[in-house]
Amino acid sequence: MVVSPEEEHPVKAFGWAARDQSGILSPFPFSRRATGEKDVRLKILYCGVCHSDLHSVKNDTGKVTYPVLPGHEIAGVVTEVGTNVTKVKVGDKVGVGCMAGSCRNCPSCENDLENYCPKMVLTYRSKYFDGTTTYGGYSDFMVCDEHFVIQWPENMPLDAGCPLLCAGITTYSPLKYYGLDKPTTHLGVVGLGGLGHVAVKFAKAFGSNVTVISTAPHKKEEAIKGLGADSFIVSTDQDQMMAAASTLDGILDTVSAPHSIQSLLNLLKPNGKLVILGVIAKPLELPVFPLLSGRKMVGGSGIGGIKETQEMMDFAAKNNITADVEVIPMDYINKAMERLGKADVKYRFVIDIAGTLKAE
Numbered sequence: 001m002v003v004s005p006e007e008e009h010p011v012k013a014f015g016w017a018a019r020d021q022s023g024i025l026s027p028f029p030f031s032r033r034a035t036g037e038k039d040v041r042l043k044i045l046y047c048g049v050c051h052s053d054l055h056s057v058k059n060d061t062g063k064v065t066y067p068v069l070p071g072h073e074i075a076g077v078v079t080e081v082g083t084n085v086t087k088v089k090v091g092d093k094v095g096v097g098c099m100a101g102s103c104r105n106c107p108s109c110e111n112d113l114e115n116y117c118p119k120m121v122l123t124y125r126s127k128y129f130d131g132t133t134t135y136g137g138y139s140d141f142m143v144c145d146e147h148f149v150i151q152w153p154e155n156m157p158l159d160a161g162c163p164l165l166c167a168g169i170t171t172y173s174p175l176k177y178y179g180l181d182k183p184t185t186h187l188g189v190v191g192l193g194g195l196g197h198v199a200v201k202f203a204k205a206f207g208s209n210v211t212v213i214s215t216a217p218h219k220k221e222e223a224i225k226g227l228g229a230d231s232f233i234v235s236t237d238q239d240q241m242m243a244a245a246s247t248l249d250g251i252l253d254t255v256s257a258p259h260s261i262q263s264l265l266n267l268l269k270p271n272g273k274l275v276i277l278g279v280i281a282k283p284l285e286l287p288v289f290p291l292l293s294g295r296k297m298v299g300g301s302g303i304g305g306i307k308e309t310q311e312m313m314d315f316a317a318k319n320n321i322t323a324d325v326e327v328i329p330m331d332y333i334n335k336a337m338e339r340l341g342k343a344d345v346k347y348r349f350v351i352d353i354a355g356t357l358k359a360e
Contacts, residue, residue, distance in 0.1 A: 015139025047137035048073030071137025153317030183207030
């Protein structure tokens, strides 16, 4: 027997969801589970709009089951805790990022890498351990296992801070893992969007020399004067690219559209590292000769574990790092998705959930 989203769980909830591949979101009544002994219930105040939300509602991967209620950059306040919860209390400000569960006992989980757990549960469009669908932060409240709740730093604004739960950890984690977090590092950041602008901020907080690489010449002033980058390269300008050859220790490639990486590998010093962060639907062509001739590396990275996400949020708060955001009402979301598809946002949309989501 098929149970409707409204009847799956005992607690009524409300949000906006996409019903089909058109990606159009509309009001969506559903339900959440009751607060278990290790669960935290939070009233959602703000939720960031990630590029993967757009991919999901449009079913760009071909693996999506509708309805899809997106949102994994969630900031809110605790309204109820289970009897065995010790991490937070009612009234605390908290966040929930891309994960809502994992097995907690595999090698990845035991090493604080829940994001690489084979049974990792996404905050939305995933199956929870009880077999029901997970729904994200474009909604009035959520219930989450306390382990996957992030304690909110005192001086971190909720609206400009919530995108760090995805964009922040997606850039912070590879900087740390690949050893690109040193003051001596000369780092390239490809793409100046939701991920790229945060990458620049973290790299500058580590003391690194940062070069932004973009196809858009008009972003130079924003990159240098607005975000503090040290230099700017227009990737379609062959003279600029040749002048910068063999100057970078590492590159974070945040671009999610298909593109050549040959010219990026040429920018790396010997032993340099190109780290792919953008979710690209089509396979990239991998040129082997630059890897062999300079012992260069092409790697990837996807978000980070809960321990590292908390570390990232605390580091961001200490260094006054937030995302540059445009706060929008809930009913603007379809226009926001349209603009996001055209990269027409500087640099992250954030939905004012508490102020504008109205149950119908």
